[in-house]
Amino acid sequence: MKKRINQLAEIGVEADLIIFHPYDRWGFSKMSPDEDDQYLKYFVARLAALPNVWWSMANEYDLMPSKTMADWDRFIHITSDNDPFGHLLSVHNCFAFYDHNHPRITHSSIQRSGANLSALWREKYGKPVSIDECCYEGDIAELWGNISAQKMVRRFWDGTVNGGYVTHGETYYNDEENLWWAKGGKLIGESVERIAFLRKILEEGPDEGLDPVKSTGAYRTTIAGGLDNVVLAQLFQPTPGEEDWPRVQAWFATAGQPHRYYLSYLGENQPSEFAVATPPGEKYSATLIDTWEMTEKTLSDSVERGDILHFSPKPYQALLFKRVDGE
Numbered sequence: 001m002k003k004r005i006n007q008l009a010e011i012g013v014e015a016d017l018i019i020f021h022p023y024d025r026w027g028f029s030k031m032s033p034d035e036d037d038q039y040l041k042y043f044v045a046r047l048a049a050l051p052n053v054w055w056s057m058a059n060e061y062d063l064m065p066s067k068t069m070a071d072w073d074r075f076i077h078i079t080s081d082n083d084p085f086g087h088l089l090s091v092h093n094c095f096a097f098y099d100h101n102h103p104r105i106t107h108s109s110i111q112r113s114g115a116n117l118s119a120l121w122r123e124k125y126g127k128p129v130s131i132d133e134c135c136y137e138g139d140i141a142e143l144w145g146n147i148s149a150q151k152m153v154r155r156f157w158d159g160t161v162n163g164g165y166v167t168h169g170e171t172y173y174n175d176e177e178n179l180w181w182a183k184g185g186k187l188i189g190e191s192v193e194r195i196a197f198l199r200k201i202l203e204e205g206p207d208e209g210l211d212p213v214k215s216t217g218a219y220r221t222t223i224a225g226g227l228d229n230v231v232l233a234q235l236f237q238p239t240p241g242e243e244d245w246p247r248v249q250a251w252f253a254t255a256g257q258p259h260r261y262y263l264s265y266l267g268e269n270q271p272s273e274f275a276v277a278t279p280p281g282e283k284y285s286a287t288l289i290d291t292w293e294m295t296e297k298t299l300s301d302s303v304e305r306g307d308i309l310h311f312s313p314k315p316y317q318a319l320l321f322k323r324v325d326g327e
C-alpha cells in the first residue's frame with residue numbers, strides 16, 4: 001500500500017484512504033470492538049507519516065449495521081489521537097449524512113448528485129465540502145454508474161460555483177469487466193478533458209480559491225432550502241454592505257474573491273444576455289467560457305456594474321470577470 005500511496009504522491013494526488021466499508025470479503029466490517037481499535041491504531045501507525053494521506057473513516061458508513069454511532073465517534077477519536085500530523089479526516093455516507101459538525105472532522109465528505117447544494121452544506125457545517133460521489137460517467141445498469149459526460153461536467157461546475165469540490169469516477173462496461181472505478185486502467189469518457197479544462201481555469205484564478213457570492217438568487221434560494229421555502233423579501237433585499245449599490249439582479253450561482261474575480265455558471269440555461277453584477281466603480285474584463293467545447297472568448301476588455309453583455313445562446317456556458325483597474 002505504501003508503494004501505491006507514494007506513486008500517487010509523485011503525480012500530485014492525495015490518497016483518501018477508506019478505512020471501513022460494508023463490501024469487504026475479509027471480515028474487516030464485522031470485527032469486535034477490540035479488534036476494530038487495534039486495527040485502527042496499526043493502520044494509522046503504518047501510514048500517518050506519508051504526507052499525501054487523508055482518512056476516510058468509511059465508504060457509506062450507514063450501510064454497516066454492526067457499527068453504532070458511538071463506534072464511529074470512537075473510531076474518529078482513535079484515528080485523530082494517533083495521528084501526530086493531523087491529516088484530513090471525514091466520514092462518507094450512502095443515505096443519511098454523518099454529522100460533519102463533529103470537532104475532529106476536517107471536511108464534509110458527501111455522496112449526492114446535487115453538487116449545487118455545496119453552498120448549503122458549507123453554511124451548515126462551516127467546513128470545506130467534498131462531493132465524494134456525484135454518480136459516475138458510464139453505462140452500467142446501476143443508477144449511480146450511468147450518467148452522461150455532460151451531466152458529469154455540469155456537476156463539477158455546479159459544485160465549483162457553489163464553493164464545493166467534486167470528485168470524478170468512470171464506470172464504462174467492457175468485455176473484460178474491468179471498470180475504471182474499481183480497477184483503474186485507461187479513462188475513455190468525454191468528461192475527463194473538460195474537468196481538466198475547469199481545473200486549468202481554477203489554477204489560473206485566485207490562490208485563495210473561490211467562495212460563493214451570497215447576493216445571487218441561486219445562493220439565496222439554496223440557503224433557504226429551495227423555492228418552497230423562499231421568503232420574497234429575503235430573496236430581493238440588498239446584501240448587508242451593498243444597500244447603496246445600483247440594483248442589478250444576479251440569478252446565476254457565482255463564486256469568486258471580492259473586488260477581484262467572479263465566475264458565474266449558466267448551466268442548462270441559455271440566455272443571450274447577461275447583466276454585469278460586479279461591485280460599482282470597478283472595471284472588469286468579461287470572458288465567455290464554453291465549458292463543453294473548452295473555449296474562452298473575450299466579450300469585453302472593460303465592463304462595469306449594470307452593463308449588459310450579449311452573446312449566442314447555448315447551454316453549459318460560464319462568464320468570468322477579472323478586475324482590470326487595480327484595487
